[in-house]
Amino acid sequence: MTAATWNSRRIVKYIVIYYCLLFCVGLLYRSAITGTAFYQEITLNDRFESTSLDVLHRYDSVRRRDLLSGLKISSSTYNDDTVNEEYGGLNNSTRKENAVLLMLVRNWELPDALKSMRALEDRFNREYHYDWVFLNDVPFDERFIEATTMMASGRTKYGLIPTEDWNKPDWIDEELFESRLKEMERQKVIYGGSRSYRNMCRFNSGFFFRQKILEEYDYYFRVEPDVEYFCDFPYDPFEIMRSQKKKYGFVMTLVEYKATIPTLWNTVLDYIKQDRHRDIDKENSLYEFITDWDDVKTPKSLVQPTDNYNMCHFWSNFEIGDLNFFRSDEYLRFFDYLDRTGGFYYERWGDAPVHSIAAALLLKQDEVIHFDEISYMHAPYFTLPQADYFQLKQRCICPYKEKNRIDFRDISCLNRWWKDGTGKKFMKETYSMGGV
Numbered sequence: 001m002t003a004a005t006w007n008s009r010r011i012v013k014y015i016v017i018y019y020c021l022l023f024c025v026g027l028l029y030r031s032a033i034t035g036t037a038f039y040q041e042i043t044l045n046d047r048f049e050s051t052s053l054d055v056l057h058r059y060d061s062v063r064r065r066d067l068l069s070g071l072k073i074s075s076s077t078y079n080d081d082t083v084n085e086e087y088g089g090l091n092n093s094t095r096k097e098n099a100v101l102l103m104l105v106r107n108w109e110l111p112d113a114l115k116s117m118r119a120l121e122d123r124f125n126r127e128y129h130y131d132w133v134f135l136n137d138v139p140f141d142e143r144f145i146e147a148t149t150m151m152a153s154g155r156t157k158y159g160l161i162p163t164e165d166w167n168k169p170d171w172i173d174e175e176l177f178e179s180r181l182k183e184m185e186r187q188k189v190i191y192g193g194s195r196s197y198r199n200m201c202r203f204n205s206g207f208f209f210r211q212k213i214l215e216e217y218d219y220y221f222r223v224e225p226d227v228e229y230f231c232d233f234p235y236d237p238f239e240i241m242r243s244q245k246k247k248y249g250f251v252m253t254l255v256e257y258k259a260t261i262p263t264l265w266n267t268v269l270d271y272i273k274q275d276r277h278r279d280i281d282k283e284n285s286l287y288e289f290i291t292d293w294d295d296v297k298t299p300k301s302l303v304q305p306t307d308n309y310n311m312c313h314f315w316s317n318f319e320i321g322d323l324n325f326f327r328s329d330e331y332l333r334f335f336d337y338l339d340r341t342g343g344f345y346y347e348r349w350g351d352a353p354v355h356s357i358a359a360a361l362l363l364k365q366d367e368v369i370h371f372d373e374i375s376y377m378h379a380p381y382f383t384l385p386q387a388d389y390f391q392l393k394q395r396c397i398c399p400y401k402e403k404n405r406i407d408f409r410d411i412s413c414l415n416r417w418w419k420d421g422t423g424k425k426f427m428k429e430t431y432s433m434g435g436v
């Protein structure tokens with residue numbers, strides 16, 4: 001054997017040994033990793049299980065599962081009882097208050113109406129079975145009735161709004177109205193050129209509570225199509241309204257577009273003047289909440305103080321109210337005075353500022369409630385309980401970006417509510433001691 005052959009054999013041998021070693025080290029490394037992973041998996045599983053067991057019954061009392069009486073009909077289920085006509089409905093009801101879930105809606109909004117219903121049923125009503133009332137300015141079609149009935153856990157009723165409660169009154173000057181519509185459209189005021197939107201706002205301001213179908217109820221919860229409730233309700237808000245003698249409840253408060261209500265406040269001031277303290281008691285009402293200009297994190301630049309209304313209002317697409325407040329002579333007098341000016345048509349007064357100003361003038365401070373613990377989304381804004389503890393306890397799922405959470409945005413009036421309403425005691429104390 002030549003020296004060269006011997007050398008090359010040796011090289012081959014070393015290479016083989018090198019790769020064998022590499023393979024063995026690889027094997028050892030892999031089993032070490034999987035061993036650790038396996039070990040980690042076991043301990044993690046244990047930890048998950050014990051955490052899960054730990055919380056399993058922690059919130060039983062607040063989740064009120066004990067009140068669940070059977071499956072609601074809108075659930076996907078194999079339970080034969082759900083097709084039994086005796087099943088569900090009022091016989092099985094745990095509802096306690098004389099209250100109704102109320103939706104003004106158009107037939108073509110059915111998918112969005114179902115979306116809102118599904119969320120409210122799942123998060124609240126499936127445990128209470130409150131009635132649903134649907135209102136429309138044209139008759140509901142069969143599909144709408146069928147699908148909403150199946151989605152509801154309580155009774156469903158459908159009301160056709162009389163034309164005199166919906167349409168523009170005869171005394172509105174047609175020419176003036178036309179020119180205002182065009183002008184507001186040109187100025188790109190939101191819904192500025194819409195006739196039906198004006199009918200809707202006037203109806204929601206002065207006529208919804210007069211509908212025959214609502215006569216039997218004391219409280220209503222307004223629901224719009226395409227809204228969301230993404231945490232469990234921690235209580236029955238109707239029960240809170242009755243037991244705490246509340247007349248108006250809200251979740252969001254923000255500033256209104258000035259362009260939609262240029263003369264509303266002056267009209268309100270005229271009303272206050274002629275009222276001569278009959279209905280309005282500025283001291284004990286929420287007058288301060290809507291006229292206060294202190295800088296409580298709502299930059300003044302957002303709203304020009306051309307008059308002393310600070311534009312704060314409760315966002316009425318969510319509202320829980322006492323129907324008897326709206327039926328009262330005080331409210332009717334207020335609404336009629338505004339209505340006679342034609343502002344619902346010549347401008348585009350929304351039901352939100354109208355309800356809010358009425359509540360602020362005619363109710364006592366503690367008759368309005370901020371439902372702090374209820375989550376809600378109406379595009380583009382949402383709100384949800386602040387504390388992480390409540391978000392967990394109420395099983396919140398919030399898919400939205402924090403920037404659209406209204407409460408701490410510049411346009412929110414929540415800070416003002418905390419100061420001037422029945423909000424946070426510390427805000428009142430801080431301001432009464434001379435500011436922050």
Ligand SMILES: Nc1nc2c(ncn2[C@@H]2O[C@H](COP(=O)(O)OP(=O)(O)OP(=O)(O)O)[C@@H](O)[C@H]2O)c(=O)[nH]1
Pocket residue numbers: 103104105106109135136137138196197200223224225317379
């Ligand atoms: N029956 C009926 N309902 C209407 C009409 N216009 C609006 N509504 C309902 O009135 C409520 C308010 O209307 P929206 O279109 O949601 O008005 P908004 O909340 O100010 O604006 P967006 O939700 O941003 O469009 C909703 O429940 C609508 O379904 C209408 O012409 N007829």
Ligand SMILES: [Mg+2]
Pocket residue numbers: 224317378
């Ligand atoms: Mg809406």
